Amino acid sequence: MTTHRPSAGGAPRPRFSSTFIFETGDLTPEFHRIDDEIAVRARRIPGFLGEEAWHNTETGLHAEVYYWASMEALQELIGMDTHRLAKGRHTEWLGRYRVVIAEVQSVYGDPLLGLEHRPGAAAQAEPGA
Numbered sequence: 011m012t013t014h015r016p017s018a019g020g021a022p023r024p025r026f027s028s029t030f031i032f033e034t035g036d037l038t039p040e041f042h043r044i045d046d047e048i049a050v051r052a053r054r055i056p057g058f059l060g061e062e063a064w065h066n067t068e069t070g071l072h073a074e075v076y077y078w079a080s081m082e083a084l085q086e087l088i089g090m091d092t093h094r095l096a097k098g099r100h101t102e103w104l105g106r107y108r109v110v111i112a113e114v115q116s117v118y119g120d121p122l123l124g125l126e127h128r129p130g131a132a133a134q135a136e137p138g139a
Contacts, residue, residue: 023121024059024077024114026084031073033105034065041103047092052076053127057083060125070105077114077125084111 052058057079064073078084087093100107122128 022059022079023117024079026078026081027075027110027112027114028078028084028087029073029075029110029112030107031071031110032100032107034070034072035102035104037103044092044096044099048087048090048096049127051090051092052087053129055083055086057086058129060122060128062124062126 049061052061059077059079061074061076063075065071076084076087
């Protein structure tokens with residue numbers, strides 16, 4: 011069992027990250043529906059710690075980074091039926107892509123900077139929480 015040691019600021023330090031970098035193509039409503047479903051379901055996986063996304067308007071490249079407490083949590087995303095569907099249909103919406111799975115050695119600075127959809131973040135933001 012992986013322990014979730016807090017980094018500075020009390021946030022659990024991610025153990026792994028998964029980065030999906032791709033050339034945007036014809037991002038149809040069907041693409042957005044599937045992408046949104048994957049994101050919502052990924053956020054429910056125990057061990058999901060947050061995400062960030064980046065877009066370079068000059069190159070058209072987009073990157074989505076998910077942070078994980080364990081490889082088992084990441085494997086749950088990889089095995090998700092909707093994720094497999096999107097992988098099989100990626101040529102309909104995307105150009106070239108690259109996936110980077112990395113083990114996180116350290117996090118410096120503000121560990122929450124840029125992170126969205128962190129578990130418990132909504133409860134922390136509510137008055138009286």
